[in-house]
Amino acid sequence: VSDTPERGVIALLTAQALAFGVTLALVVIPANAIFLDTYGAKWLPATYIAIAVVGTAASAFVARAARRTRLVRVATVSLSTIAVLYAASWLVLVAGGEWVSAGLLVLFPIALQLGFVFIGGQAGRLLDVRQMKEKFPRIVAGFTVGFLLGGLLAIPLLALLGSTENLLLGTTVAQIAFLGLLLETERRFPEVHAAPAGSSGEARRPSARVLFASGLVLLLLVYQVLSAMGSWLVDYLLFNRASAHYSGDDLTAFLSWYTAVLNLADILFLALVAGPLMRRFGLRLGLVLNPAVVAAFLAVMAVVVAGPGAAAYGLFMLAAAARLADIVLTDGTTRTSVNAAFQMVPIRDRLAAQAVVEGIGVPVAIGVTGAVLLLMNLVGLGIGAVIVFAAVLSVVWTASGVVMYRSYTRALSDEMRRRSLAPSGYDLAEDDAALETLLRSDDARDVRLALDLLAGVASVASAEALRQASEHADPDVRLRALVQLAAGGDADAAAGAAALATDLARSADPGERRAAAAALGPRRIAAAGQSMLIGLLDDPEPTVRAAALDAVVTADADEQEVVRRVVAALEEPRTAGNATAAVRRLGSSAVPLLAAALARDGAPRRLPLVRAAAEAATQHGLAVIEPALRDRDRVVVLAALDAVAAADGAAVVPPDLLDEMFHDAAAHAARALAAQTSLAAPDGPLRRALEDESDLARRLVIAVLALRHGDGVRDAVRVVDGAEGQRRALGVEALDVLISREEAAVALPLVRRDLESAEQAAALGQLAPSRDEEEWIADLAADPQDVWRSPWLALCARHTAGRPPG
Amino acid sequence: MSEVAQASVGSLGLVERVAALHRVQLFGGIPGRVLAAVAEAAVEQRMSAGEVLMEEGAVEAHLYAIVEGRVRVHRGDRALVELGPGATVGELAVLVPAPRAASVTALEPTLVLRVDQGVLDELLVDWPELAHGVIAELVARLRATTEFADQAS
Numbered sequence: 001v002s003d004t005p006e007r008g009v010i011a012l013l014t015a016q017a018l019a020f021g022v023t024l025a026l027v028v029i030p031a032n033a034i035f036l037d038t039y040g041a042k043w044l045p046a047t048y049i050a051i052a053v054v055g056t057a058a059s060a061f062v063a064r065a066a067r068r069t070r071l072v073r074v075a076t077v078s079l080s081t082i083a084v085l086y087a088a089s090w091l092v093l094v095a096g097g098e099w100v101s102a103g104l105l106v107l108f109p110i111a112l113q114l115g116f117v118f119i120g121g122q123a124g125r126l127l128d129v130r131q132m133k134e135k136f137p138r139i140v141a142g143f144t145v146g147f148l149l150g151g152l153l154a155i156p157l158l159a160l161l162g163s164t165e166n167l168l169l170g171t172t173v174a175q176i177a178f179l180g181l182l183l184e185t186e187r188r189f190p191e192v193h194a195a196p197a198g199s200s201g202e203a204r205r206p207s208a209r210v211l212f213a214s215g216l217v218l219l220l221l222v223y224q225v226l227s228a229m230g231s232w233l234v235d236y237l238l239f240n241r242a243s244a245h246y247s248g249d250d251l252t253a254f255l256s257w258y259t260a261v262l263n264l265a266d267i268l269f270l271a272l273v274a275g276p277l278m279r280r281f282g283l284r285l286g287l288v289l290n291p292a293v294v295a296a297f298l299a300v301m302a303v304v305v306a307g308p309g310a311a312a313y314g315l316f317m318l319a320a321a322a323r324l325a326d327i328v329l330t331d332g333t334t335r336t337s338v339n340a341a342f343q344m345v346p347i348r349d350r351l352a353a354q355a356v357v358e359g360i361g362v363p364v365a366i367g368v369t370g371a372v373l374l375l376m377n378l379v380g381l382g383i384g385a386v387i388v389f390a391a392v393l394s395v396v397w398t399a400s401g402v403v404m405y406r407s408y409t410r411a412l413s414d415e416m417r418r419r420s421l422a423p424s425g426y427d428l429a430e431d432d433a434a435l436e437t438l439l440r441s442d443d444a445r446d447v448r449l450a451l452d453l454l455a456g457v458a459s460v461a462s463a464e465a466l467r468q469a470s471e472h473a474d475p476d477v478r479l480r481a482l483v484q485l486a487a488g489g490d491a492d493a494a495a496g497a498a499a500l501a502t503d504l505a506r507s508a509d510p511g512e513r514r515a516a517a518a519a520l521g522p523r524r525i526a527a528a529g530q531s532m533l534i535g536l537l538d539d540p541e542p543t544v545r546a547a548a549l550d551a552v553v554t555a556d557a558d559e560q561e562v563v564r565r566v567v568a569a570l571e572e573p574r575t576a577g578n579a580t581a582a583v584r585r586l587g588s589s590a591v592p593l594l595a596a597a598l599a600r601d602g603a604p605r606r607l608p609l610v611r612a613a614a615e616a617a618t619q620h621g622l623a624v625i626e627p628a629l630r631d632r633d634r635v636v637v638l639a640a641l642d643a644v645a646a647a648d649g650a651a652v653v654p655p656d657l658l659d660e661m662f663h664d665a666a667a668h669a670a671r672a673l674a675a676q677t678s679l680a681a682p683d684g685p686l687r688r689a690l691e692d693e694s695d696l697a698r699r700l701v702i703a704v705l706a707l708r709h710g711d712g713v714r715d716a717v718r719v720v721d722g723a724e725g726q727r728r729a730l731g732v733e734a735l736d737v738l739i740s741r742e743e744a745a746v747a748l749p750l751v752r753r754d755l756e757s758a759e760q761a762a763a764l765g766q767l768a769p770s771r772d773e774e775e776w777i778a779d780l781a782a783d784p785q786d787v788w789r790s791p792w793l794a795l796c797a798r799h800t801a802g803r804p805p806g
Numbered sequence: 807m808s809e810v811a812q813a814s815v816g817s818l819g820l821v822e823r824v825a826a827l828h829r830v831q832l833f834g835g836i837p838g839r840v841l842a843a844v845a846e847a848a849v850e851q852r853m854s855a856g857e858v859l860m861e862e863g864a865v866e867a868h869l870y871a872i873v874e875g876r877v878r879v880h881r882g883d884r885a886l887v888e889l890g891p892g893a894t895v896g897e898l899a900v901l902v903p904a905p906r907a908a909s910v911t912a913l914e915p916t917l918v919l920r921v922d923q924g925v926l927d928e929l930l931v932d933w934p935e936l937a938h939g940v941i942a943e944l945v946a947r948l949r950a951t952t953e954f955a956d957q958a959s
Contacts, residue, residue: 573927607932635839685821685838688828692837792839799821 009126010135012185013119014142019178020115021146022153024108026171027086029154030164031104038098047105048232052367055110056360062114063355071125071351072186075118076179082111083175086168093165109366113358118182120339121351126189128729129343133278133286136336141270144331148263150174216344216411217353219404221361223287226397227334228365230294231326233390236373237301238323240383241316258320266328274332282736283408286337287401290329295394297322302391305384341404343730344411405737412734416715439465439481444474451480463488470496475504476515483519505532510541517547530559537565542574549578557589567593567612576608583612591620599627607639614643617652625649629657632789634668634696637661641703650707662704666746669697669760670767671787675776677761686777686796693793694757698750705747709738720751728754777801817852818873820845823919826873829892832939833871836929844929848919853912860896860910867903867923869896875916879908887950888913897943900926 035047065074085107092100123136157170246254278286297318304315345353376385438450447469469481470493479500485493497519504516517536520529533556536548549569556562563586569579583590590612598613610628617625628640641661644652672693679687706713716738719731735751736744749755749763761768771779780788780797788794818826823845827833833841851870853859859870862881872893879886879895886908889895895910900923929936 573924573931576931685825688825689838692839696837790839792842795842796821796838799819 008188009185010138012181012188013123013126013139016119016122016178016181016185017139017142018146018149019174019181020119021143021148022150023146023171023174023178024112024115025147025150026154026157026167026174027104027108027111029151030167030171031101031108033164034093034098034101035105038101046370047102048370048373049367050102050106051109052363052370054106055113055363055366058110058114059355059358059360059363062117063352063360066351066355071118071121072182074351075121075182078114078118079175079179079182082107082114083172083179086172086175090165090168090172093168110363113362115178116335117351117354117358120335120342121354122182122185123339124343124350125191128726129340129733130729132340132343133282133336133733134275136339137270137274137278137332140331140335141267144263144266144270148267151259151263216341216404216407217349217357219400219407220338220341220353221357223397223400223404224338224357225361225365225368226393226400227290227330228362229369230291230390230394230397231330232366232369233373233386233393234294234298234319234323234326236369237319237383237386237390240386241319244311245313245316262324262327265324266331269328269332274336278333278336280741282733283337283340284405284737286333287341287405287408288398290326290334291394291397291401293325293329294322295391295398297325298387298391298394301387302384305387310383340733341408343726344408344415409734409737412730412737413712413715415730416712416719416734436465439469444472444477447472447474447477448480451477451484454484463490475500475512476518479504479515479519483521502532505536510539510544513539513541513544514547517544517551520548520551521553530556530562534559534561534565537562537569542572545569545572546575546578549575549582552582552585554585554587557586560589562586563589563593566590567597570594570597570608570612573608580608580612580615584615588616588620591616591624595624595627598624607643610636610639611643611646614640614649614652615647617644618647618649622652622654625652629653629661634665634700634789638696638700638703641700641707645703645706645711650710653707655708658704658708661700662743662746665697665700665704666764667767668787669694669701669746669750670764671769672697673757673761673764674768674771675780677758678771678773678776680773681800684800686780686793686800689790689793689796691757693788693790694750694760701747701750705739705743708743712738717751721753818850818917823848823850826919827871829873830871830894831892832894832897832936832943835939836933836936840929840933844921844925845919847925848921851918851920853916853918855912855914855916857912857916858909859912859916859918860906860908862907862909863905865903865905866896866899868920869894869900869926870910870918870920873917873919876913877910877916877918878913879910881908887947894943897940897947901940 062074062078065077085103089100089104119139120136123132123139127135153170154167157167158164161167161169242254242258301315301318301322304312304318308314342350342354372389373386376389435450435453438446438453441447441450451469463485466481466485466488470478470485472478472481479497482493482497482500486497501516501519504512504519507513507516513536516532517539520533520536533548533551536544536551539545539548549566552562552566566579566582566586567590569575570583572579583594594609594613594616598609610625613625613628617623622629625640625644628636629644631637631640641653644650672690676687676690676694679690681687702713702717713735716731716734720728720735723731732748732752736748739747746764746767749760752760755763777797777800779785780793781801783789783794820842824838824841827836827841827845827848828838833844836844848871851859853875859877860866872889872891872895874891876888876890877895878888896906898904899906900921903923926936930940
């Protein structure tokens with residue numbers, strides 16, 4: 001995950017946004033002036049309805065085009081068409097057709113939405129999700145600066161060009177500049193071409209069902225609709241109150257002053273606050289801050305209306321502040337969060353989804369807002385009703401932000417999840433014919449396969465085929481077939497199996513003894529099955545012991561001789577895995593021996609013992625695994641944590657113990673990294689040992705977080721370790737949303753392997769003392785505070801210092 | 807691991823032994839603190855040029871990590887491959903005990919560390935990543951042998 005996008009990307013995207021801002025400022029000023037001068041404000045709601053209709057159609061067209069061709073081509077055609085419309089509007093206005101100003105008012109919000117779809121779409125292809133969160137506010141700041149510049153340019157341009165309608169010439173030029181910058185971006189960064197997968201030829205059209213299948217796109221639509229409605233209602237409240245307090249030139253002066261303050265605040269917020277805010281709090285804040293702040297302002301406004309009344313100057317000031325907060329937060333946090341959330345939509349559907357959400361959802365929201373306001377005016381409801389309606393809507397909008405954040409984290413987790421190879425249940429009923437063929441085969445491997453498949457499964461495979469197998473030349477096959485027949489109630493087969501197993505258990509051939517052990521299995525075939533099992537558990541050949549361990553069943557829990565041998569087998573590498581499974585089957589009877597073995601000095605180094613203890617702890621409590629979890633050796637602690645996680649025993653470890661482990665691992669990582677960074681030699685055993693220690697601390701941190709927050713943490717870390725570019729950034733983002741801020745401050749620098757150790761050390765610097773190389777080496781060698789707890793580190797430190805090991 | 811601090815077997819110190827094992831591809835990913843136990847259990851063997859390290863057909867259960875020098879893997883007079891520092895020989899016998907498939911003779915003064923089957927078994931249980939290293943090593947050896955056979959034919 002690089003914090004720095006490719007050189008020039010941000011500059012070009014910001015330049016596009018700037019040209020875009022200038023264009024829109026030079027549309028909205030002449031369009032409003034001409035429309036209000038000609039028709040008055042009473043017809044404005046009609047333009048809202050037109051925005052909904054035309055905006056929906058335009059967005060549907062863009063979404064359709066996006067599925068068939070590349071983003072840049074769609075943008076080029078759209079922006080060219082809009083430039084032609086600006087130029088044509090100028091011609092119509094010059095010819096006296098003021099009616100076209102209504103069209104420009106309708107075009108304004110549509111162009112605004114489409115422009116951000118195109119800029120956001122390019123950013124989505126050129127930036128990863130982490131870069132997007134940090135850098136997109138700067139790009140949006142370009143738009144705000146452009147809008148401010150356009151407003152300031154309007155005055156000298158008006159003087160230069162002579163009439164309001166001539167400002168549209170400037171609009172057309174700015175639009176062409178926007179288009180030129182987009183084409184330059186395409187030329188310099190061809191990856192922006194990342195077209196919808198399968199777009200060439202296949203032209204897959206995602207249905208609404210497919211598009212909304214994940215739920216995230218639907219939530220994005222709901223969120224954006226509520227966001228647009230909230231913003232337009234706050235907008236309306238401001239202009240309603242402004243027109244109640246000012247008129248004529250005073251109103252114009254107020255609007256000019258207010259627009260300047262608003263844009264300045266927006267620029268300052270985007271430049272100074274938005275990036276760090278998003279980096280620190282991410283989408284969890286970015287999606288709810290805007291609606292929550294707006295809701296708070298509206299709640300206070302409702303109180304003012306109920307008290308001093310609608311005419312109060314304070315209400316006007318609150319409306320102005322609410323509008324300012326909404327604009328600033330929309331640009332600084334909402335737009336960035338929504339764009340980041342879109343990264344969870346598969347790239348082939350992303351532009352279509354963005355076009356639907358922003359291009360159709362938003363115009364419809366504006367239309368609905370206009371209709372609601374018209375209706376309220378018609379039935380004579382006052383400004384108080386509008387405030388209450390807007391407040392309720394903002395609360396719903398806030399709730400939708402919370403729900404969307406949860407959906408986003410789920411989508412991220414799903415994206416990280418690894419496909420499981422765990423076998424799903426299978427039914428052999430339809431394969432009886434194939435099984436019978438295998439059983440009758442001359443090849444012993446086929447017969448073994450059939451017998452393996454039949455083990456423990458009810459099948460109607462013919463007894464005749466099994467009997468044929470029970471006379472096979474291979475004694476292993478013979479025995480398995482007899483066991484299978486015995487399982488079906490054949491008494492003769494049971495007697496034959498018992499006799500054959502007894503013979504094979506005494507054989508000099510390890511393979512035959514292994515077959516006898518395997519036959520003991522879940523269905524005890526010999527009367528002396530348990531004594532035979534004990535004998536086979538003592539077999540000198542590890543593979544025979546392993547097979548005997550596999551044959552241990554729950555009923556053996558009463559036999560201490562079996563239990564003792566099973567627990568002892570945990571400490572033998574070649575039988576440890578089979579013994580772990582056997583311990584699981586023995587249940588509580590193995591726990592005392594297991595606990596005693598684990599408490600023995602040095603025994604926790606035997607990882608299979610720790611794993612078995614962790615499994616037992618899920619049923620018998622913390623005490624069984626506690627010696628390992630509290631071991632001085634962090635390797636043992638890690639093994640215990642991993643084992644607890646593997647045994648689904650997260651609930652076994654109390655939160656305060658996890659806290660203790662997390663803080664110890666974080667401090668250990670910080671110390672190891674700081675010491676490593678202080679070393680002058682680029683190589684050597686001490687550096688390698690410290691690298692191993694920081695890796696151990698990293699694993700401990702991940703293990704604790706996985707126990708606290710679930711397997712999603714490990715999935716995300718796996719992606720961070722194994723993926724590149726956008727996907728790796730998604731892994732970091734997934735981790736960021738799964739864990740708390742305090743945990744992320746430690747875990748993210750540790751997990752990111754793309755960071756140099758010096759960068760990691762700097763990020764964790766506050767957790768480690770400041771020392772020079774000599775001091776670190778002395779501390780490692782003597783470990784006076786017993787923090788390193790590693791004889792190997794101490795040995796390496798003494799070796800580096802040139803001192804004899806002592 | 808108190809015994810680690812006192813260990814110093816043969817002519818190499820424990821730290822040097824671990825450093826040598828770290829240079830062996832097979833053990834490159836294993837932390838030093840784990841390799842310290844392997845290094846302690848490993849037996850250091852110095853050989854002069856022409857001395858035989860392994861005899862074809864011998865039944866043994868250990869592998870050798872070459873620390874210094876070069877060895878020749880051969881069947882009779884037919885050389886199969888030459889190996890130097892960082893390579894291992896005899897992994898097959900450790901994984902599946904069987905007669906040695908080839909002989910190994912030092913080409914120059916050579917230092918090797920002998921690792922027994924039990925040690926590798928424990929490592930494989932605790933560090934499954936090592937299995938990937940073993941597989942990679944075997945595949946590389948298979949490729950080298952195949953290429954050698956192709957060239958010879």
